[in-house]
Amino acid sequence: MIILELEDFDYWADNQVTGKDGVLVFSPMFVFLIDWAYKFNKIDESLLKEPEFNNAYLALSKNKIKFSEFVLDILDEKLLDTYFTEEARQFICDYIEYDGYMNDLSSTFKCAMWELPHELINTNILYDKINRSLANYIKNKSNYPDLCVFTDPEELKRQQDLDKKSH
Secondary structure: OEEEHHHHHHHHOOOOOOOOEEEEEEEHHHHHHHHHHHOOEEEEEEHHOOOHHHHHHHHOOOOOOOOHHHHHHOOOOOHHHHHHOHHHHHHHHHHOOOOOHHHHHHHHHHOOOOOOOOOOOHHHHHHHHHHHHHHHHHHHHHHOOOOOOOOOOHHHHHHHHHHHHHH
């Protein structure tokens, strides 16, 4: 299943919000998630067995290829759920669909999605946020299976208690 693709950002490119590079300015959104998954053992084993992926990822991590090249040539402009381990798939799908990823990106880099950096430096803060979102997601799923929430479950409970008191 496709969970993210460059085509999703045609509107911004068509309306010249992104500048001359068009949808390719959104490449970091793909690369940061792949890099996080790679570093935290969330990349599916079948993808890890592909020499083309591994060679390109190694080149990417050493700044020998551009983010846009990796997204175009290796990911074929798409982020598929099968790129990720079985245990991480649902989280990543929900994380993207329910804006957890966009919120973590914007709070980390303090910029619009088309202005994200195109290099793998200083990603520790983002990856800490992704890991925290994953941990919170898992905790929340056990307490509230129907919700897709990436915030601390204690904070969620406090908010619910406040909402009850205000009604």
